[in-house]
Amino acid sequence: MRHLPRSNPVTRLVALLTLTAAAIAAPAGAQTLAITNARIHPVSAPPIENGTVLIVDGTIKAVGAQVIVPAGATRIDAAGQWVTPGLVNASTRLGLVEIGSIDDTNDARARGIEQVAAALEPWKALNIDSVLWTPAREQGVTSVVTMPTGGLIAGQAALVDTAPSAAVSVRLAPVAMRASLSDPDAGNTRSRAELVLRLREVLQDAVAFAASRQAYETGDTRSFSTSRLHLEALGPVIRGELPLLVAVDRRAEIVSALDLAREFKLRLIVLGGAEAWMVADRLAAGRVPVLTAGLDNIPQSFAALGTRQENAALLQKAGVPVAIIADAGETFRVHRIRQHAGIAVAAGLPWDEALKAVTLTPAQIFGAADRIGSLQPGKDANLVVWSGDPFELSTRATHVFIRGRELDERSRQERLVEKYKQAR
Amino acid sequence: MRNAAWISVRLRQWGVALVAIVVTLSLAAASGVNGQSSSGGQEPRKDDGKKPPPGRGGMSRPNDNPFPSTYTPPPAPAFVIRNATIMTAAGPSIRSGSVLVQDGRIAAVGERIDVPGGAIVVDGTGKFVTPGIIDVHSHLGVYAAPSAPANSDGNEATAPTTAQVWAEHSVWPQDPQFPLVLEGGITTLQILPGSANLIGGRSVVLKPVPARTVQEMKYPGAKYGLKMACGENPKRVYQQRGPSTRMGNVAGYRDAWIQAERYRRRWDKWLADGEGDAPDRNLGLETLAEALRGNILVHNHCYRADEMAQMIDIAKEFGYTIRSFHHAVEAYKVADLLAREKIAASVWADWGAFKMESMDAVQANAALVHAAGGRAIIHSDDPSDSQRLNQEAAKALAAGRAAGLTISDDDAIRWVTANAAWALGLDDQIGAIAQGRHADLVLWSASPLSVYARAERVWIDGVQRFDRSSPDTWWQTDFDLGFVHPAGEAR
Numbered sequence: 001m002r003h004l005p006r007s008n009p010v011t012r013l014v015a016l017l018t019l020t021a022a023a024i025a026a027p028a029g030a031q032t033l034a035i036t037n038a039r040i041h042p043v044s045a046p047p048i049e050n051g052t053v054l055i056v057d058g059t060i061k062a063v064g065a066q067v068i069v070p071a072g073a074t075r076i077d078a079a080g081q082w083v084t085p086g087l088v089n090a091s092t093r094l095g096l097v098e099i100g101s102i103d104d105t106n107d108a109r110a111r112g113i114e115q116v117a118a119a120l121e122p123w124k125a126l127n128i129d130s131v132l133w134t135p136a137r138e139q140g141v142t143s144v145v146t147m148p149t150g151g152l153i154a155g156q157a158a159l160v161d162t163a164p165s166a167a168v169s170v171r172l173a174p175v176a177m178r179a180s181l182s183d184p185d186a187g188n189t190r191s192r193a194e195l196v197l198r199l200r201e202v203l204q205d206a207v208a209f210a211a212s213r214q215a216y217e218t219g220d221t222r223s224f225s226t227s228r229l230h231l232e233a234l235g236p237v238i239r240g241e242l243p244l245l246v247a248v249d250r251r252a253e254i255v256s257a258l259d260l261a262r263e264f265k266l267r268l269i270v271l272g273g274a275e276a277w278m279v280a281d282r283l284a285a286g287r288v289p290v291l292t293a294g295l296d297n298i299p300q301s302f303a304a305l306g307t308r309q310e311n312a313a314l315l316q317k318a319g320v321p322v323a324i325i326a327d328a329g330e331t332f333r334v335h336r337i338r339q340h341a342g343i344a345v346a347a348g349l350p351w352d353e354a355l356k357a358v359t360l361t362p363a364q365i366f367g368a369a370d371r372i373g374s375l376q377p378g379k380d381a382n383l384v385v386w387s388g389d390p391f392e393l394s395t396r397a398t399h400v401f402i403r404g405r406e407l408d409e410r411s412r413q414e415r416l417v418e419k420y421k422q423a424r
Numbered sequence: 425m426r427n428a429a430w431i432s433v434r435l436r437q438w439g440v441a442l443v444a445i446v447v448t449l450s451l452a453a454a455s456g457v458n459g460q461s462s463s464g465g466q467e468p469r470k471d472d473g474k475k476p477p478p479g480r481g482g483m484s485r486p487n488d489n490p491f492p493s494t495y496t497p498p499p500a501p502a503f504v505i506r507n508a509t510i511m512t513a514a515g516p517s518i519r520s521g522s523v524l525v526q527d528g529r530i531a532a533v534g535e536r537i538d539v540p541g542g543a544i545v546v547d548g549t550g551k552f553v554t555p556g557i558i559d560v561h562s563h564l565g566v567y568a569a570p571s572a573p574a575n576s577d578g579n580e581a582t583a584p585t586t587a588q589v590w591a592e593h594s595v596w597p598q599d600p601q602f603p604l605v606l607e608g609g610i611t612t613l614q615i616l617p618g619s620a621n622l623i624g625g626r627s628v629v630l631k632p633v634p635a636r637t638v639q640e641m642k643y644p645g646a647k648y649g650l651k652m653a654c655g656e657n658p659k660r661v662y663q664q665r666g667p668s669t670r671m672g673n674v675a676g677y678r679d680a681w682i683q684a685e686r687y688r689r690r691w692d693k694w695l696a697d698g699e700g701d702a703p704d705r706n707l708g709l710e711t712l713a714e715a716l717r718g719n720i721l722v723h724n725h726c727y728r729a730d731e732m733a734q735m736i737d738i739a740k741e742f743g744y745t746i747r748s749f750h751h752a753v754e755a756y757k758v759a760d761l762l763a764r765e766k767i768a769a770s771v772w773a774d775w776g777a778f779k780m781e782s783m784d785a786v787q788a789n790a791a792l793v794h795a796a797g798g799r800a801i802i803h804s805d806d807p808s809d810s811q812r813l814n815q816e817a818a819k820a821l822a823a824g825r826a827a828g829l830t831i832s833d834d835d836a837i838r839w840v841t842a843n844a845a846w847a848l849g850l851d852d853q854i855g856a857i858a859q860g861r862h863a864d865l866v867l868w869s870a871s872p873l874s875v876y877a878r879a880e881r882v883w884i885d886g887v888q889r890f891d892r893s894s895p896d897t898w899w900q901t902d903f904d905l906g907f908v909h910p911a912g913e914a915r
Binding site: 296300302332392420 | 569570571572600601604656756757759774775776777778779780783784785786787788792807808811812815818819821822825826827828873874875876877878903907908
């Protein structure tokens, strides 16, 4: 259980099966790989010019300018290239949705009970054969949080590497419980206030259920607003072990979420947060992380009239942990966090902070920073060699490693291009 | 069969010649009555004198221009941008070049140009200049923000063929998205009806400028477009009443064109001989007849390669031409056909997999069309991407290079300027920095193909419409006032 964050023990952890993981990360014998002469951005430390990353058996062994490369190591000369940790997109539906409009390929939703589906563990049906993993990975996204959507409580999210296999498909799960306070109709409700009321009721019931578990079995409790499985699933949330990730945009919605978090002592994560910059101080005081896009500036709804591209920059400046996402629940454009991060930089976010917002910060938010998110000895070798600045539109990922394994199979898109390029 | 077709073509050309004479006479009469003629039709058009003969059928409708543009740029001083990299979209970039603007037009461009005294000097050192960016596929104003049923005016989804509707009658000039695209370098937009219908209605070409009426935004003299849509959308929307299949879609287009052709013949004959009462007007058929005459450009939403080939056959059957396929997700599969037929492919750089017909989206689509000798355009269909069409072009360029194609930065800029201007029939006026063209210009802080570049200044017809350094001057729509939190100096 090495993936357990020490400070925040997560219950019902579907961690790596250690043996199987080792078998995949280190095929036959000790495998040593050195990426040399690169400009390295470890994220956890200042950039290194002409540096080396040494990887042994899927784990980073050393990072620095003076690393001695053992004889027999496989070398990748990355002169003129950049190395960063693999990018993490903290809000996707990868492996859950293949083609948006085709219901049969959508496993990110649940009927639930009255819009509550807390027990939903969508990774149990994760499609490791989706054609969308490769396009994400080949643009340098090595991990994603994949999550259900819809309703008041949509279900639970998982952290998945973009090289899922039959043996190891999920890195860490659950990593959060997803709820929404942004759509007045989300809980069969008619207003935001009623939505808050519904969520409070469910959380209160989860507390009461946990306190009267035995009595429930013998039918000696009052009735609850939702069923046993959902109440049970909310246990880690009300114990402050599993974060409640709440989709909120308007200032008032964010404040409601903060109030609920205080009332129930929840660990809160803000998803979307169009107007989060307006309450940056309060978010910072509570160390409440925000997952936000880097380029949104359209008042697309009445709940998001304050949307602005400087959101990430202003939040970071105020001390709020920020992870840059693309559109919430992306599938095809998971890689767009590169562009979002670049635009956030153009809108005032320091470059180093932008890189952190697509690597280490999301890893920290979802309890995986002991394994991924930065280039540090002992961490998994999830890393990317880039032809240049990873946010630049002309830059390509030249090598992508997940747990030290280089993945370079061609995407369906590349095969289509190849086919029709030759056909002419 | 062959002869019959030939004869009918000859007859049509004769009819057209007669119509042209009538048109000339009635135009003269009309301008006398109205005091001033509409600005429509006054701009020189490159197509004139080429394949539809001049003025062909232009006045075969009772009113050629019932909603005339009232756009009038205010007078603006002459200025010169010096020492910038000028990506002209007409030829190779000019390093350390200058552009001189006088009276709303490009007066000179080059490494060394004569600058009259009194011209305002804009220092472009380290910066880039491109023509104003053109988005050929936008729904701004017809799907205004915030999104709400009250603002949803883009699809007249009440019948599969609604050629009678005009997008401009849905445009809300206070849509807060207009200033945002201007700030992204957009200077011309084609606003289209949505894709619910086989034939969705007329598009309109607008300039993103502060206005109280849509007429004040209308590009003077721009041709209208006709929106058509293939595939999944119409058959999904009309599942119950039909069409509910792709074959139903095709029957629907052909049925509409059969009626339109009869209507066109009847009107062209009456305009030529004036015998008896004028035929009854029909707004939908009027629009379709104008498309048949080549006076309205056909913009066809179509994802799949096989459907594009069928739409080309339908166009040939009825004698119209398709100016551009839109979305054209599979354009790369028929790039040779599109090049041969001289049909532009207006595509995304980075979107797909949201429905079955978008499954084969590739980032290199535009690049592959370009490499086959076709006319590639990057469009948005999206108010967010519209603000960064330059970046979308950069992504398409990178994907093309990754696929081994040789494409220059200048080529990529043409995908959002010169080629887009051609699709709108405005390539003699906008889309390139060349002497005599309208001075629609963007000054970028860095190469527009960089993610970090921002439009610092935007000019339309030589009038500065955006200056990032002076927030007090930024355009705020009525909706922005009070509702939308002021972005402040960091915007």
